[in-house]
Amino acid sequence: MKQETLLLFCIILLYGSFSVFGQGSSCENLDPFCAGDEELVFPNSNTTNSNIVNGQPGPDYGCLLSQPYPAWFYLQVEETGNLRFDISQFQNEDGGGSQYDVDFIVWGPFDRTEDYCTDDSLSELNIVDCSYEPDTVEQMFIPNAEEGQVYVVLITNYEELPGFISLRQTNSDQANSGSTDCGILDEVLGPDRFLCGQNETTLDATTDGVERYEWFRFDNTTNNFEIIANEEDPTLTITNSGRYKVIVYENITGQADEDEIEVTFYSEPVANTPEDLYLCDPNQTTIDLSAASAEILNGNSAEENYRVNFYESIQELEAENPISNPTAFPVEESREIVAQVEGTESGCLSNEVIFNVELTFVPENFLPAESVICVDVDGTVLDQQGIGEDLGTDYTYEWIAGGNTISTEAVLNFTETPNFNSVSLIVTDIRSGCTIEFNTTLLVYSRPETVEVEIEGSDFTGGYIISAEATPGPGNETTYEYSADNGNWQGSTVFRNLDPGNHTISAREINGCGITTSEEFYLVGYPRFFTPNSDGYNDTWNIENTTEIQIKKLYVFDRYGKLIKELTPGGAGWDGTYNGRTLPADDYWFRVEFEKDGTNDHFGANFTLKR
Template identity: 85%
Template sequence: MKQESLLLFCIFFLYGSFSVFGQGSSCESLDPFCAGDEELVFPNSNSTNSSIVNGEPGPDYGCLLSQPYPAWFYLQVEETGNLRFNISQFQNENGGGSQYDVDFIVWGPFERTEDYCTDDSLSELNIVDCSYEPDTVEQMYIPNAEAGQVYVVLITNYEELPGFISLRQTNSDQATSGSTDCGILDEVLGPDRFLCGEDETTLDATTEGVERYEWFQFNETTDDFEIIANEENPTLTLTDSGRYKVIVYENITGQADEDEIEIKFYNEPVANVPDDLYICDPNQTTIDLTSASAQILNGNTSEEDYRVNFYETAQDIEDENSISNPSAFPVEESREIFAQVEGVESGCVSQEVFFSVELTFVPENFLPEESVVCVDLDRTVLAQQGIGEDLGADYEYEWIAEGNTISTEAVLNFTETPNFNNVTLIVTDNRSGCNIEFTTALLVYSRPENVLVEIEGSDFTGGYIINAEATKGIGGETTYEYRADNGAWQESAVFRNLDPGYHTISAREINGCGITTSEEFYLVGYPRFFTPNSDGYNDTWNIENTAEIQIKKLYVFDRYGKLIKELTPNGEGWDGTYNGRTLPADDYWFRVEFEMQNGTSDHYGTNFTLKR
C-alpha cells in the first residue's frame, strides 16, 4: 500500500482491529509482519478466528511435535545482522490475564522470488530456529540475516485458547543486530511471482475494512495501467504474464490504496538426454561436460536464457551442489553425470537427465611394432596367417599399405607373401568415434634352408662335440634354436655328451616359421649297458669300427680284473657268458686299443653294465 495508508495499516495491527493475522492459518495465506523499535501485539489463532486446527501436512516441523491452531507469517530483513526476538502469549491484549504456552519454528532464508510454502522450502535443511518448550516466553534467534532475505515463521497456540501474541526485537540496540522491513506490510499482493509450468495464478488483495477493489493491467503500448472491466472482487485469476495493480477503497474514509505485482508464466525448461561423452586419450585427465549442453538444451523456447547445471549425483541436485568447473571435470573412470536446465531469469528448472562419460581406450599393445609372416622356402605362405584382433562389433578397422586400404576386417589375413614392408591399422570405436592408429613392420621368414653338422672328438677321447649350423632361409636376420633328436630346444648350436648311435640335429626359426632337420649321422662309441635277454635289443655288447677309429684289440674283464672275453671288432660281441655259464648282472670293464684316422694309436678303458 502507499505510505499514507501504512499508518492506518499499523494502527489496525497494534490495536486489535487488524485481523489478517488470525486468518494466516495456512502457509498459502501467510501474513507479513515486522518488529521495529516497538512491541508488536496481534491476536493468536484460535477457534474463534480460524478453522485450521492443526498444521497442514508436508512441511518439516522440526521440534514441533504438534501444531495446534497455526499462525503463519513471513518477515523480510532490512538491515544485515543478527535478529533476536521475544515471543510471548497472554490472555489480554494489554498483557494482562493468564499467560499461555507459545511455540514456534523458523525456516529460511529465501529469496523474494521463491515459493516459500513448498515442502522443499519448509524442509529440515532450512530450519533456522525452533522451540517446543512449555514456556510462555520464547526467544527466537535468526543469526547472520542478510538484507533482502525472507524468513517464514509459524507460531502455534498449544493451549488453543483465544489470546494475543507479543513480538519484540531484543537486540536492536546492539552493533551486530539486523532489522526487519516494515515496508512489506504495504505489499498486500506479495512479491512478484515467477511461475514455472503453471497455467494460472490467483491474486488475493483481501483486506479488512475495504469497500471495493479495482484491478488494472499494464499496457506496454500506452505505457500505462488500464482497468480490467468487471473485475471488482478481492481476487483475480490470471493466465497471462504482465504487470498488474489493485486499488482498494476503504469503507470508512474512502481512502484509496494500491499495490503492484509482476506476474510471469514460464514454460518448464526441457532437458534432453545427450549422447554419452567419451575420452579417447589415455593421458587425458579432464573432460568438458559443457560440450553436451547444446543437445541438453535442444527444444527449449526462446522466452528466456537458459543454463545447464551439471551434478555428480542425484543427491547433489537436491542439495543444489552443482559441479563448479564443468569445462574441466576430472575423470579417472567411466561414470554417470546428471544435468538439469535452469532458466536464468525465472529460476525454473527441468527434470534431471543423466548421461555417461566413458573411457574407451584401445589396448596400447594391440598391434606390435613388428609382425612376422611365415613362408616356406618357395615363398608360399604357411597355411593362413593373420595379424590383429577382433575387439567386437563396436569397432571398425582399416588396414592401409602404401597409402591404399587393403582390408576392413578385424584380422588381416595373408594368403601370399606381402609385397610391402609396413602396414597401418586404424581402429575406430563406433560409439564414441575415438580412433587409434598402429603401424607394424612386416618381417617375412622361413625355416632354415639346411642344417649342417660337424663332428669333433670321440667317445674314447673325452666325448663327441657336435657343431650345428643352420643355413639361413628367406628373410632378414633372424634367430634359430636347435635340438638333438627329440630333445629340448636350446639357443646354442653345440651339443656334447651325445650317446653313440644315430642322431639328427634340427633347427627352427625363433618366430615359429618352421623346422629343418639335418641328415642322420652315427656316433661310434661303447655301449654303456646291454641286456642279454634274447629280445632282439641290446642282446650283445661290442664296439664297432668306424671311418674315424679302427679297433685293434678289445678285452672284457670282471670287476676283479679277470679276463672274460677278447672280442673281435665288428664281430658278434659278448653275450654275457663265460665258458658257457651265464654271468650275473653287474658292472664289467673293457680295454680297447685303437688307431685314429690320423694314424695315431691310443687306448681307453672303463666300465659298462650287464642288466638282466
C-alpha cells in the same frame, strides 16, 4: 497549561469568499502519517488554508481546552513496540523562522475495520496521550503499540499562523521500539511471479477495512496502467503475462493505496536425454560435460534463456548441489551423470535426464610395435596369418600401407609375403567417434633352409663334439634354437656327451616360424651295458667298425684284470660267459686297439653286465 480564558475561543474569524481547506480538517477526512528514521514535514492548518476554526463537536478532547485549526491524522502500526515522537511547528518548511506553539491528542488503539471517527471511539476512555503545554516541541508517546493497530492523532495550531509541522520518531533505534506504516496494503500481491508450466494464477489483494478494489494491467502501447473493466473483487484470475496493479480504498477514510506485481507465464523447460559422452585418451583425466548441453536443450522455446545444471547423482540434484566445474569434470571410471534444464529468468526446472560418461580406451598393446610373418623356405606364407584383433561391432578398422588403405577388416591377413615393411592401423569407436592409431613393423622370418652337422672327437678320445650350423631361410635376419634328438632346446650350436648311435640335430626359428632337421648321423662308441637274457635286445656286447675307426683288437677283462674274451670286430660279440660258464652281473673292462685317420691308438674303459 496555557493561561487563557474560554472567552478567547469565542472570537469570530471572518473569511473572504475564497478559502483553501487544509487536508484532514475533520476526522472523516483523516490523512495518514508515518515516521521512521527520516523527518516527516507537512503544512499546518491555518487561516489561509482552512475555515475549520475549531475541532468538531462530539469527541472528548481531553487536555485540549481549545482545538484551533485542527489537523486530523491517523497512524498505523507496522511493527509492535513503543512509539515516541517529537512534534514541532515552524514558520518555514526547512525548520527556519519563528517557532509556534503546537498541541496534540491521541486516541486508540483501533482495529482497521472499526469506525474510529465516532464520538464513542474518540472518547476519554481511548485517550492515549495529550499535551496542551505552551511548547514548540511536544513529545508524543504511544506505549505497547501492536502491529496492525490504528491511532487517531489531532494536531492543533494554537497561534493560528501559517507554518509547517515536523514529526520525527525518536526511539526507532532503541530496544522494544515499534514502527509506523502509511500504507493500507502491505505488498499483499507479494513478489513478482514466475510461473512454470501453468495456464493461470489468481492475484489476491484481500485487505481488512477496504471498501472497494480496482484492478489494472499495464498497456505497453499507451505506456500506462489501464483499468480492467468489471473487476472489483479482492481477487483477480489472470492467464496472460504482464504487469498488474490493484488500488484499494479504505472504507473509513476512503484513502487509496496500491500494489503492483509482474506475472510471467513460462513453458516448462524440456530436457532431452543426450548421447553418452566418451573419454578416449587414457592420459586425459577430465571431460567437458557441457558438450552435451546443446542436445539436452534442443526443442526448448525461445521465451527465455536456459542453462543446463549437471549433478553427480539424483541425491545431489535433490540437495541442489550441482557440479561446480562441468567443463573440466574429473573422471576416473565410467559413470552416470544427471542433468536438468533451468530457465535463467524464471528458475523453472525441467525433468531430469541421465546419461553416461564412458571410458573407451583401446588396449595400449592392442597392436605390438613389431609383427612377425612366417614364411616357408620358398617364401610362401605359412597357412593364413594375420595381425590385429576383433574388438567387436562398436569399432571400425583401417589398415594403411604406403599411404593407401589396404583393408578395413579387424584382422589383416596375409596369403603372401608383403611387399611393405610397416603398416598403420586406425581404430575408431563408432559410439564416440574416438580414434587411435597404431604402427607396427613387419618382420618376415622363416625356418632354416638346412642344418649341417660337424662331428669332432670320438667315444675313444674324450667324447664327441657335435657342431650344428643352420643356413638361414628368406626374410629378416633371425635367431635359431637347437635340439638333439627332439630333446631340450638350447641357444648353443654345440652338443657334447651324445651316446653312440643314430642322431639328428634340429634348428627352429625362435618366433615360431618352423623347424628344420639335419640328416641322421651315427656316432661310433662302445655300449655302456648289455643284458644277455635272450630277449633279443642287448644280448651281446661288441664294438663295430666304422668308416672313421677300424678296430684291430678287442679284449674283455674281469674287474681283477683276468682276460675273459678276445673279440673279433664284426663278430657275434660277448654273451657274458667264460668257458661255457655264465658270469655274474658285474662291471667288466675292455681294451680296444684301433686305427683312426691312419694313426694307431688304443682305449680302455668299463661296461656293465646286467642280469
